[in-house]
Amino acid sequence: MAITEAQFMDDYKTRMLEMYSSSITEASKSQQYRVLASVVRDYYAKHWQETKTRYQKEDDKQVYYFSIEFLPGRFLPQNMLNLGIQDIVANGLNKLGIDLNHIIEQEPDPGLGNGGLGRLASEFLDSAASEGIAMHGNGIRYQYGLFKQEFINGYQVELPDDWLRNGNIWEVRRENRACVVHFGGHVWLKEDSFGKNHAIYENAEDVIAVPYDIGIVGYHNEVVNNLRLWSAELPYNEHQRYTLAEKQKVNEITQILYPDDSNYEGRLLRLKQEYFFVSAGVQSIVRSYRRHHRNLDDFGEKISIHINDTHPAMAVAELMRVLMDNESLSWEKAWNITEQVMSYTNHTLLSEALETWPEDMFAQTVPRIYQIVQEIDRRFRLKMVPLYGAELVQSVAPIADGYVRMAYLAVIGSHSVNGVAKIHSQLLQDSVLNGLYRMYPERFNNKTNGITFRRWLEVANPNLTNLLDNQIGQKWHKSPHFLRSFEVVAKDKDVLKKLAAVKHRNKVAFANYVQEHLHERINPKAIFDVQIKRLHAYKRQLLHVMYIIDEYLQIKSGQPLPNPRVHIFGAKAAPSYRYAKQIIKLINALAEQINHDPDVKNQLKIIFVPNYGVSLAEKIIPAADVSEQISLAGKEASGTSNMKLMANGAITLATMDGANIEMFDAVGSENMVTFGLTVDDVENYQNYHSADFYSKDQRIQRILNALVDGTIKDIESEGRDIFNSLVQYNDQYFLLADYESYAQAQEKIDMLYQKPDCWGKMMAYNVANSGRFSSDYTVIRYAEDIWHAKVPASIE
Known part of the structure; x- marks a missing residue:
């Protein structure tokens, strides 16, 4: 400019x-x-x-990316x-x-998302604008976001994240584009004189969806796409006065991200949220299209709607509703358009994350959508039972056993279904969505996740950006695969020294931040061992904690560590996820004890940064030496923190899970430290008894006993529950089975870190081979293979 x-x-x-x-x-x-x-x-x-x-x-094809969360950062x-x-x-x-x-x-930081799902959505928006692809976001304008995390006596406390307190300078309110969203009431079909049915709503609760638009600026190309976020308001009626309770009921719809779904009221609110932004988005898209087109004949050629995980899956039924009820299309024509328009990304292998809704709740809350889903279910069964049998069809039908099943609805109503890493996509086909894969094999494909190097190098790590620019030029800014040339340049020992100096400066900067904000001194010469992601049992922060206890016991027995270590955590636990919050308490109790134990001195520190988000990640990631990607194999869909840390020169300590496998293919065994059971090992594990590991392995015994024998202070109930989860309740995520391998991998990290030339080469090789994981390339593949949208920018 x-x-x-x-x-x-x-x-x-x-x-x-x-x-x-x-x-x-x-x-x-x-x-x-x-x-x-x-x-x-x-x-x-x-x-x-x-x-x-x-x-x-x-008249370019427009792509609309529907996501319950976005995490754009500043x-x-x-x-x-x-x-x-x-x-x-x-x-x-x-x-x-x-x-x-x-x-x-x-x-x-805008309070619009929580973790990888929301960050990926924002990375894609940035990449699409930078590549000149006509793609726009559609989501919710949360007033408070998820929550602001603080620690009190080591416990996570959730406070309102009032990010909109002073308004949002980047947004534009467009009340002239508002939509009406119908909830509840009774819906019946009335046939007109031409034999067409019209949906009649009685006693419905109408909510006004008001859009707020944010411009998504492309990189040096004068393209600005749109992120549209919807806010819920009461209908304006000068003759009706609303009570405070009525106003609060509507405000709640867009108040917080992920309301507590451990009770009926929370689940109901979440269902309303999902329909609210889906309905508003679909109505807005059809209305916009109709302003410039005489009919809907080309709608499927000009519009793509992408369902980012199961939360927006009602878009399938909502588009059918709008096409039939508002535009008077037949079921057959509306369904053909819907299949052509819709595409779906699955982000999980966890069955509990594949959303389902009780039929009665669904029918009462979105009655017209329920009618349409019932008809989708009926027609699906009618078509598929003769081909595949009633048992298989029942297992994957949109409605079964009293529940509406959103992942299955999304697959059946879309023309494309993708996973987000090669192993994840394969597992979807082999297990999670196998029944639907057998019916629609042509729909399934893989699109491995990616990251924006503009955010994670140019913004977050200017020191490394300057080094790269000086050594290999600036072509990588627009085409990250040019980072490969750094591999050749970095064979020069002077360049490796400069790379090490960059890392050290970043570590000093983070150490200063920690001292200023958390009042802890950390040693920049120590290994910065980083695990930053949502707190969930399958991500196995607890395995990392077990090793810290191991290190602590080693120091207390008089054995110094090979290298000083600073273990850095950043994570939020869902407010109702008791076990994850117990792990947070354990980490903080351990930090309080270790960080102030005179026997430990500077050998070992734990830093748990509260309220982890994009801006904190920009401080932590450039300083990281070790990237912990240690989920149980077969549980992590992809991961993207692994890619961000890789691009910043951290050495990945990983199981062969998610995108770790493709990263391993990129850098080889010499430049990544792997451990643990593979997907096949986990699937074929016969008669796992975690108590056997506890009783037979003295090292594991010492670590776990520390949870319950008073070694670690102030965790009496948490320590006992965690101990029981690992020993009595059979260790769902195989921490004890993987512990010996993990400890050996950590010992290898220690050995490698003591060889600066070797470590420097590993850093350089990771940076150089990270370019393939650019979200620019991922979005181009979506545009070409799934959305069939115009890609005007060329890759050099």
């Missing part, structure tokens, strides 16, 4: 006066941020409108980078006496 420092400085000073009638020196840092964000938004506003106009003029640094103005802004602000880094810290 062609602006000068002088122009920017003038724009900034003028906007400060317009917004706050204040001089720059009198303004607070928060005001300085809002002024800067406002100026940056103006710089891409014209491109936003021009992009929309061009799409309409050229918009300011990303937008400045993609506009190519970050240096101009930094220099201009510096001349005005302002530090850009201090201003960036004023932006709250």
Whole structure:
């Protein structure tokens, strides 16, 4: 973007006066941020409108990515980078006496997501805009997001994440594009004089969905796509007054991400959330299409709707509703369009994460959608039972055993179904969705996840970015596979020394952050051993904790560690997930004890960073030495933190699970440390008895006894429950079976870290071979293979 420092400085000073009638020196840092964000938004506003106009003029196919969560991180640094103005802004602000880094810290992370699912959705939006693909997000404008995590006496406490307290400068409210969403009541079909049925709603609870749009700026290409987030409001009626209870009931729909689903009310609210943003999104898409097309004949050629995991699966039935009830299409024509339009990504192998809804709840909450799902189920059975038999069809039908099953609805109503890593996609076909794979083999495919190097190198790690630019040029900024050339350059020992120096600077920066915010001193020369992801038993943070206890007992017995270690955790547990919250308490109790034990000194530290999110990841990932990707094989769909850490030169310690396998293929056994049971080992394990490992292995015995014998203070109930889960209740995720192999892998890490040249080469090889995991390439594959959308940008 062609602006000068002088122009920017003038724009900034003028906007400060317009917004706050204040001089720059009198303004607070928060005001300085809002002024800067406002100026940056103006710089891409014209491109936003021009992009929309061009799409309409050229009648490009539009892709809509439906996701219950997005996790974009701060918009300011990303937008400045993609506009190519970050240096101009930094220099201009510096001349005005302002530090850009201090201003960036004023932006709250948008509370729109939780973990990998939401981050992937945001990576895809960034990549699509940067590749010139007409793809837009559709989600919910959560008032409070998930929650703000704090630790009190080691326990996770959930506080409201009031990220919208000061508004969101990046969004534009478009009340003229609002939609009505129907809940509850009674729906019946009335036949008109032409023999067509019309849905009649009686006593329905109508909610107004108001869209807020955020521009998604492409990288140096003047493309700005759209993220549309919906907010729930009461219908405006000057003759009706609503009670506070009625207002609260509607506000709850878009208040928080993932309400507590451990009770009926929480489940009901979640069901309402899912239908709310699906219905609003589908209505908006059809309405937009109809403004520029005389009929729906080409709808399937011009529109793609992508279902990101099962949460938006009602899009299948909602599109049918709109096409039949609002547009008067026959079932057959509407179904043909729906199959052509819909595609579905599955993100899990865990049966409990494949959403199901009790039929009575579903029927009462979304009665018209229930009628349509019933008809989809009836026609599916009618077609498939003669071909595959009643037993198989019953096992994969959309409605069975009193439940509506969303994953099966998504597969049946889509033309494409994909997993997110090769092993994950294979397991979907072989087990989780095997029955539907037998019926629709042509629909199944793989699209391995990816990350945006703009965010995770250029924004998060400018030190490494500068080193790469100096050594291999800047082509990798647009085509990350050019990182491969760093592999050759890094054979030079001077380059490896520079790479090590970059890592050390990043570790010092993180150590300073920890001291300032958590009041703990950590040694930048120690191994920074990092595990950052959602807290869940299958991700096996507890296996990592077992090794820390092992290290601690070793120190207490008088044996020093081969290298000092800092174990770094970042994770939230779902508010109702008691076991995960017990593990958090264990980690924090262990940290309190180890970090203040004079026998330990600087050999061992635990840092659990509260309220983990994108901005914290940008601080942790560049500093990481070791990337813990230790899920039980066959449980992690893909993972993307593994790719981010790899790109930043961390050495992956991993099971052969998810995308770890493809990373292993990229770097080889010399540059990655693997351990543990394989998928086949887990599936073929006969008669696993975890108690046998406990009774026969003295090392495991010492570790687990520390949970219950008072060695670790302040965990009496948590320690006993965790101990019982591993010994009495047979260790669901095979931690004890994998422990010896994991410990050996950790010992290998220690040995390798003591050889700086070897470690440096491993770092360089990981950085150099990470480019293939760019989400730019992933989105292009989606566009070409699934959405059949235009891909104007070329890969060099």
